[in-house]
Structure formats: C-alpha cells, structure tokens
Amino acid sequence: MQISEIIIGGDTPGIEWRVPVLRFKGSDAKAPSVYIQAALHADELPGTAVSHFLCERLREAEADGDILGDVTIVPQANPIGAAQSHFGELQGRFDLASRTNFNRDFPLVALGERDSLLENLQGQTAVNRLKRTLLHMALGAELVLDLHCDDESVQYAYIDEAFWPEAADLAAALKMEAVFLSDGESTAFEEAVGYAFKRQGGEKLAQVPGRLAVTLELRGRRDVYPQMAKEDADGLWRFLAARGAVRDASVELPRFDGPALPLDNIAMVRALEPGTVLFHKDVGERVEAGDLLATIVTRPGMADGTVEIRAELAGLIATRSSDRSVRRGGDLMKIACGARARSDRKPGTLED
Structure with missing residues (x-):
C-alpha cells in the first residue's frame, strides 16, 4: 500500500x-x-x-x-x-x-x-x-x-x-x-x-x-x-x-x-407545522396510503395541540430525521414509492 x-x-x-x-x-x-x-x-x-x-x-x-x-x-x-x-x-x-x-x-x-x-x-x-x-x-x-x-x-x-x-x-x-x-x-x-x-x-x-x-x-x-x-x-x-x-x-x-426507482417516485414527507415529532413508523418499514407516519405536538397540553402526518402513497420508508424538534416545512422522511410521487421536482438533488 x-x-x-x-x-x-x-x-x-x-x-x-x-x-x-x-x-x-x-x-x-x-x-x-x-x-x-x-x-x-x-x-x-x-x-x-x-x-x-x-x-x-x-x-x-x-x-x-x-x-x-x-x-x-x-x-x-x-x-x-x-x-x-x-x-x-x-x-x-x-x-x-x-x-x-x-x-x-x-x-x-x-x-x-x-x-x-x-x-x-x-x-x-x-x-x-x-x-x-x-x-x-x-x-x-x-x-x-x-x-x-x-x-x-x-x-x-x-x-x-x-x-x-x-x-x-x-x-x-x-x-x-x-x-x-x-x-x-x-x-x-x-x-x-x-x-x-x-x-x-x-x-x-x-x-x-x-x-x-x-x-x-x-x-x-x-x-x-x-x-x-x-x-x-x-x-x-x-x-x-x-x-x-x-x-x-x-x-x-x-x-x-x-426497488430501483426514479427520483420522482421519492415522496419527501415534510412537517405541516412546527413542534415535537412523535414517529409512528421506522426506517425499513413499508407503509400503505393513509398510514399514520408521525404526530407533531404543536401546542403541548392542548386538546387540539397535535397534527397528524399520513402517507399519501404506499412505499418503503428509506430515511427518517433524527431530530425530534421540527420547523415548519422541515424534512421528516423519504418514502420510496412504486408510483410517481411528485410532478414538480426540479432536475438535480432531492435536498440541499
């Protein structure tokens, strides 16, 4: 060597x-x-x-x-x-x-x-x-x-x-x-x-x-x-x-x-509101459309203080954020889907 x-x-x-x-x-x-x-x-x-x-x-x-x-x-x-x-x-x-x-x-x-x-x-x-x-x-x-x-x-x-x-x-x-x-x-x-x-x-x-x-x-x-x-x-x-x-x-x-999938088949799951993230699914799990992925505690202690994040398409959870505090629009997961997940992706990388 x-x-x-x-x-x-x-x-x-x-x-x-x-x-x-x-x-x-x-x-x-x-x-x-x-x-x-x-x-x-x-x-x-x-x-x-x-x-x-x-x-x-x-x-x-x-x-x-x-x-x-x-x-x-x-x-x-x-x-x-x-x-x-x-x-x-x-x-x-x-x-x-x-x-x-x-x-x-x-x-x-x-x-x-x-x-x-x-x-x-x-x-x-x-x-x-x-x-x-x-x-x-x-x-x-x-x-x-x-x-x-x-x-x-x-x-x-x-x-x-x-x-x-x-x-x-x-x-x-x-x-x-x-x-x-x-x-x-x-x-x-x-x-x-x-x-x-x-x-x-x-x-x-x-x-x-x-x-x-x-x-x-x-x-x-x-x-x-x-x-x-x-x-x-x-x-x-x-x-x-x-x-x-x-x-x-x-x-x-x-x-x-x-699975070998084009980037348009990768669903980027993002936070709708800021708060504390409670994940219900782990990396490597397969999910169906409608499955509960995460709950965001937006107003702790309040009866209406949570927001649910659900899967829009079936697929494999490829990645998940390790941060349990999320800003609005923050990345939570990437799901590798069998169908096209988005039509607005610009050529290039999925994230910065």
Missing part, C-alpha cells in the same frame, strides 16, 4: 489541510481502476469505518498478488469540514465560510478536460482546491464510489440512469434495500464524475458500460459499528471481485431484487 498526502493551503496565514491517499497498485492493465472516498460530508463517518476495514482486506490481497486493478482510497476526504466545530457540534455538511454544501458546486468538465481541473489552483479557495483535486483523482478511475450516509436510513444508493442496470451488481453485493435512479443534473461529486464519464468526446452518452459513479448512503449517521462496517467492507470487496478489480473466485453475486 502506497501512502501519500494532498496538501491544501488554507485561506488564512499558517493553515494547511492534509488529505491521506491510500493506493494499491494493480497487476493487470486491463482490469478496471477504482476510486473510493469517504466523509466528503465530514460528519458522515460510516464510510470512513468501512474504508478502514476494506483496506485491511486489500492489504491481504496485495500480499497474495490479488489486486488486479489500481485501487485508490481516500478515507477522510474533507479535513476542512472535520475542523468545523460550532459550540461543540461538528458541522461537516456545509462550508461555514461560503455556506455551500461540501458536496455541491463541483466543476462539470468532459473527461478529456480532466487536467484543466488543476490549472490555476492557487487562485481558488481551499474548498475549491480540495474539490478540484478530489475530482481530478476520481476521473483517473473507471469505478468511482462516494461513501455517504443519511440521517436515519436504510442502505441505499443514488445511481445515474446511465449506469443502470449494470450497477445492479453493486446493489446486490451490498444487499441494498433500495436504489434511487438520479438524473445526473446536479453538481454533486458523483454527478460531476458521471457528467465527465458521459462526455468522453463527442455527444453525451446515454449509457456508459464499464464505468460507474455512485453515491452510497451507508444507513444513518450513527450506524458506525465494527461488525456493520466489516460486513459493508466485505460487500465492497464482492463488488470489486465481480468487476475484476480484485481476484476472488469464490464471489458469486445474487440478483438484486430491491
């Missing part, structure tokens, strides 16, 4: 950020190359734990000569966000200086323009230098996995329709409970990679065989446990073996039989 560091100079004197990069050299030039990063949202740590155990497996494979394709892993991709503590709480999703989500505003370039990402870096802010450097590394690989997590959540993924259904092997390897088929119209990291992969020279490609850019949501923010992380690392190993990036003849993937 080769270890190096990306050094990002800070925007104030005396500050710099270091990003460790772990590389495993492959022995087969025809095998697919892999890039995996975790904790781009610095307060989302399941992916960091999974990366730790995956590297254990890869070191063993390296010793046995079983690494076929080059594998690059960045276990903690965002030291800038990791340093943002506000009144004792880590604030790793948004850059406090620019108020921008760390997983937005990645440059959209064609694959042949990859090296332009590193031009004139000194004129960029530290966050933009970090984003451009990470994206440049990722575009040197064929299989790109960005490890995230939701708040409270089942395991699912955002996968551009251009990589589906070929990417069903990843869903099967990790035993995902759902796949959200995205439209590739945002500036998130995974979609910036997909943008480049679909523009390899000439017209935009509708399908990109042999390549993949995906955001993996490794359950919820607090789902950081050794056995769970080891099992997910084993799932990633199975995927790498199935794609020929590592050698393991024992791997046989089952067929993925979970």
